[in-house]
Amino acid sequence: MKGTVALSTSQPNILIYDPNQARAYADLLRRHGYHFVFSASTRAEAKNLLPNAEVLLCWKFPVELFSECDVTALQWVQSMGAGVNDLVEYVPKHATLTRVVDQFGGQIAEYVFAYLLYLAQDIDRFRQRQTQKAWEPQAPGYLAHRTLGVAGLGSIGQEVVRKARSFDMNVYGLSFTGTRADRVDRHYFPDMWSEFVRNLDYLVLTLPLTKETQAVINRNILQSMKPESVIVNVGRGPLIVEADLVELMRAGHIRAAVLDVFEKEPLSTDSPLWSMPNVYVTPHIAAPSVPSSVGIFLLDNLHRYVARQGLLGVVNLELGY
Amino acid sequence: MKGTVALSTSQPNILIYDPNQARAYADLLRRHGYHFVFSASTRAEAKNLLPNAEVLLCWKFPVELFSECDVTALQWVQSMGAGVNDLVEYVPKHATLTRVVDQFGGQIAEYVFAYLLYLAQDIDRFRQRQTQKAWEPQAPGYLAHRTLGVAGLGSIGQEVVRKARSFDMNVYGLSFTGTRADRVDRHYFPDMWSEFVRNLDYLVLTLPLTKETQAVINRNILQSMKPESVIVNVGRGPLIVEADLVELMRAGHIRAAVLDVFEKEPLSTDSPLWSMPNVYVTPHIAAPSVPSSVGIFLLDNLHRYVARQGLLGVVNLELGY
Numbered sequence: 001m002k003g004t005v006a007l008s009t010s011q012p013n014i015l016i017y018d019p020n021q022a023r024a025y026a027d028l029l030r031r032h033g034y035h036f037v038f039s040a041s042t043r044a045e046a047k048n049l050l051p052n053a054e055v056l057l058c059w060k061f062p063v064e065l066f067s068e069c070d071v072t073a074l075q076w077v078q079s080m081g082a083g084v085n086d087l088v089e090y091v092p093k094h095a096t097l098t099r100v101v102d103q104f105g106g107q108i109a110e111y112v113f114a115y116l117l118y119l120a121q122d123i124d125r126f127r128q129r130q131t132q133k134a135w136e137p138q139a140p141g142y143l144a145h146r147t148l149g150v151a152g153l154g155s156i157g158q159e160v161v162r163k164a165r166s167f168d169m170n171v172y173g174l175s176f177t178g179t180r181a182d183r184v185d186r187h188y189f190p191d192m193w194s195e196f197v198r199n200l201d202y203l204v205l206t207l208p209l210t211k212e213t214q215a216v217i218n219r220n221i222l223q224s225m226k227p228e229s230v231i232v233n234v235g236r237g238p239l240i241v242e243a244d245l246v247e248l249m250r251a252g253h254i255r256a257a258v259l260d261v262f263e264k265e266p267l268s269t270d271s272p273l274w275s276m277p278n279v280y281v282t283p284h285i286a287a288p289s290v291p292s293s294v295g296i297f298l299l300d301n302l303h304r305y306v307a308r309q310g311l312l313g314v315v316n317l318e319l320g321y
Numbered sequence: 322m323k324g325t326v327a328l329s330t331s332q333p334n335i336l337i338y339d340p341n342q343a344r345a346y347a348d349l350l351r352r353h354g355y356h357f358v359f360s361a362s363t364r365a366e367a368k369n370l371l372p373n374a375e376v377l378l379c380w381k382f383p384v385e386l387f388s389e390c391d392v393t394a395l396q397w398v399q400s401m402g403a404g405v406n407d408l409v410e411y412v413p414k415h416a417t418l419t420r421v422v423d424q425f426g427g428q429i430a431e432y433v434f435a436y437l438l439y440l441a442q443d444i445d446r447f448r449q450r451q452t453q454k455a456w457e458p459q460a461p462g463y464l465a466h467r468t469l470g471v472a473g474l475g476s477i478g479q480e481v482v483r484k485a486r487s488f489d490m491n492v493y494g495l496s497f498t499g500t501r502a503d504r505v506d507r508h509y510f511p512d513m514w515s516e517f518v519r520n521l522d523y524l525v526l527t528l529p530l531t532k533e534t535q536a537v538i539n540r541n542i543l544q545s546m547k548p549e550s551v552i553v554n555v556g557r558g559p560l561i562v563e564a565d566l567v568e569l570m571r572a573g574h575i576r577a578a579v580l581d582v583f584e585k586e587p588l589s590t591d592s593p594l595w596s597m598p599n600v601y602v603t604p605h606i607a608a609p610s611v612p613s614s615v616g617i618f619l620l621d622n623l624h625r626y627v628a629r630q631g632l633l634g635v636v637n638l639e640l641g642y
Contacts, residue, residue: 106465106489114438121435123444130602133595135587139609144427166487168427266456274454281451288460 010306011036013073015053017046017061018080024291025057025080025298032299050074055305057298059289063090071095076305078298078313080289082156083236085209088320099321101313103297104287105159108234111286112204113163115258116143119230144168147199151216152206152235153180154321156287160204172196176212176319190216194224202230208321209236219244222254230256234286237262246272249279260286331627332357334394336374338367338382339401345612346378346401346619353620371395376626378619380610384411392416397626399619399634401610403477404557406530409641420642422634424618425608426480429555432607433525434484436579437464440551465489468520472537473527473556474501475642477608481525493517497533497640511537515545523551529642530557540565543575551577555607558583567593570600581607 013036016025022039029037038053040046043062050056050069059080067090077091079099091097118124120141129136148164150157153175161183164171173184174196181187188196193216197203203225207213217231217240225231231254233240242263248254258280259273265284273279287293301312315321334357337346343360350358359374361367364383371377371390380401388411398412400420412418439445441462450457469485471478474496482504485492494505495517502508509517514537518524524546528534538552538561546552552575554561563584569575579601580594586605594600608614622633636642 107463110438110463110465110488111442111461113434114442114444117431117435118439118444121432123435123439126603126606127445127601129604130595133590135604137604137606137609139611140432140606142428142431144431163487166484167431269454274451280448282447283450283456283458285447285458285461288458290460 012054012075012305013052014038014055014057014302015040015046015049017041017056017058019060021059021291025295028291028295029299029302034302055302058087061087063087066090066092076311078301080294080298082287083208083321084315085236085320088315088317093317096311097315097317098301098311098313099315100289100294100297102155103293105156107288107293108156108206108286109159109163111260111282112160112232112234112258113167115232115280116148116202116230119256119258143202145170146201147172148202148204149174149196149200150184150204150206151175151196152208153183154206154208156234157204157206158183160206172200193221197221197225197229200225200229202232205231205233205235205239207235207239209238210320214238215241217241217245219248222248225254227253228255230254230258232258234260237265242271242273246276249276254278256280258282260284333375333396333626334373335359335376335378335623336361336367336370338362338377338379340381342380342612346616349612349616350620350623355623376623379408382408384408387411387413397632399622401615401619403608404529404642405636406557406641409636409638414638417632418636418638419622419632419634420636421610421615421618423476424614426477428609428614429477429527429607430480430484432581432603433481433553433555433579434488436553436601437469437523437551440577440579464523466491467522468493469523469525470495470517470521471505471525471527472496472517473529474504475527475529477555478525478527479504481527490523493521514542518542518546518550521546521550523553526552526554526556526560528556528560530559531641535559536562538562538566540569543569546575548574549576551575551579553579555581558586563592563594567597570597575599577601579603581605 014034016022016039018025019041022041026037026039038049040049047065050065054073055076056074057078057080071092074092074095076096079087082100082104084099120143122140144167147170149172150160151174153173161171171184172186174188176190178187222244256278260282261284273281304311335355337343337360340362343362347358347360359370361370368386371386375394376397377395378399378401392413395416397417400408403421403425405420441464443461465488468491470493471481472495474494482492492505493507495509497511499508543565577599581603582605594602625632
């Protein structure tokens with residue numbers, strides 16, 4: 001019956017949930033011809049509107065509503081981010097869960113290379129010297145011919161690989177499926193983490209958070225890394241055991257850590273990460289889920305839904321991404 | 322007769338002049354089998370040794386020695402840098418002048434993109450917020466789909482173009498010959514400076530210093546640029562009229578200037594550039610002329626000289642590069 005409903009109308013009921021930007025997304029959809037668009041920015045609003053929704057587009061959704069409400073009408077849940085670890089166990093089994101793919105790669109890779117180059121060029125030092133009006137030429141470092149490891153070769157990891165090529169880096173990759181092993185100079189599977197990290201100058205984490213990836217960067221793996229290597233996490237915080245990272249970095253291991261994601265967000269003011277000299281903390285901004293960047297993807301996927309074409313970014317609930 | 326000498330021996334007298342690194346270069350050459358290698362790091366040493374030199378490899382050479390000494394034996398002068406504006410008028414006409422080519426592109430392009438990404442990602446702001454333990458997500462800016470103009474499409478400019486492509490930028494170029502116009506989305510000749518800069522978000526100068534390029538970035542051209550555009554100079558300082566740049570930036574025109582080269586170097590402590598908030602001063606380090614990077618080129622060109630093959634980087638004395 002629900003199939004019939006979706007077929008008989010090209011205008012599904014769409015609920016948009018986003019604590020900050022629900023209206024902006026709703027306006028975008030309306031401008032593109034969708035009439036039955038409802039926005040919610042609070043739990044109470046969402047609880048009211050969810051039972052009538054056939055499509056849910058959401059960001060930081062209060063997932064307990066999936067069991068509290070009657071969600072039999074719900075056909076499709078679209079996460080407005082690339083990661084769905086907060087949704088994957090709660091979305092009703094009869095609905096399709098999708099995530100944003102192929103949208104964040106360029107943005108995240110710009111973040112990654114901004115910080116890799118910032119560190120290599122030692123911009124901080126030259127900024128300091130400028131305040132002293134000190135003309136002290138000293139050669140910076142370079143990315144060329146250094147070795148970059150990318151853990152996760154999805155759409156984000158691939159974009160990191162692509163830019164690394166233009167900087168003439170050696171590029172190693174680790175992935176669970178190995179389907180894109182041909183894009184990197186050496187490919188490793190998850191049973192080879194130690195071998196993977198051993199020769200890296202830079203390790204970039206773009207992995208999703210799953211049971212298999214949680215805490216993969218622990219004391220053991222960190223100790224396998226070169227003391228002067230740099231780690232960048234743009235995946236999910238719990239990939240790294242923060243206590244292990246802090247302990248090893250305090251002992252002088254690992255040259256720098258660039259962290260956009262954390263075990264708990266916002267990062268607690270108690271966290272030692274804030275004030276460690278070689279730790280670069282950013283507040284989960286490497287890939288902002290904003291209408292301008294995510295909107296194109298949502299509109300594309302909505303069009304596919306209405307036209308009954310295959311959706312993009314369908315999550316495999318077993319794998320969790 | 323001199324030709325006969327060069328033919329009869331594969332071991333020319335080589336003088337290396339460099340105020341700081343002459344010995345390091347000399348050691349490098351000796352390790353590669355050259356026996357008649359002489360190093361000078363002062364004017365007096367150079368004056369003693371120059372009359373016997375068939376080959377001069379030099380950096381910041383006291384050019385008056387070309388007229389003070391008998392240089393009839395001198396066949397070849399190799400600049401250890403990419404720019405030869407300090408040499409081109411002084412090297413004796415019977416000698417060949419060469420410059421380093423194809424060595425600095427990667428390094429200079431890393432410098433350029435380090436600063437472009439540093440500004441786009443607003444790393445300074447996030448570093449500030451980290452000191453305050455402030456979790457304040459705010460989307461950074463991006464290079465993708467912005468327009469980069471490269472003035473000068475030699476080996477350095479081409480490398481900037483290549484990396485800009487990997488960041489999905491629109492790339493415009495200005496060059497005197499137009500031989501590489503096909504590498505950019507739009508190409509301009511020097512009679513179209515105003516049109517070239519008008520729509521740029523980023524202007525990168527990789528031009529040599531010649532009579533034609535001196536002071537090309539003057540009040541008129543700066544005023545043609547978008548107020549929020551960024552200018553990066555990795556060519557030579559006198560391409561820009563510094564007084565005009567200072568005046569216009571003080572009036573809020575031009576978002577940032579990243580300057581590695583200056584009208585006079587070292588930059589005087591009197592210069593207002595040091596303390597302007599949107600000016601980034603580095604002490605001519607974008608392409609360090611150090612043995613590790615330049616040595617490979619010198620050895621290659623020396624081998625060509627001895628083998629009587631065509632030298633790389635021969636300077637056209639009319640064009641000045």
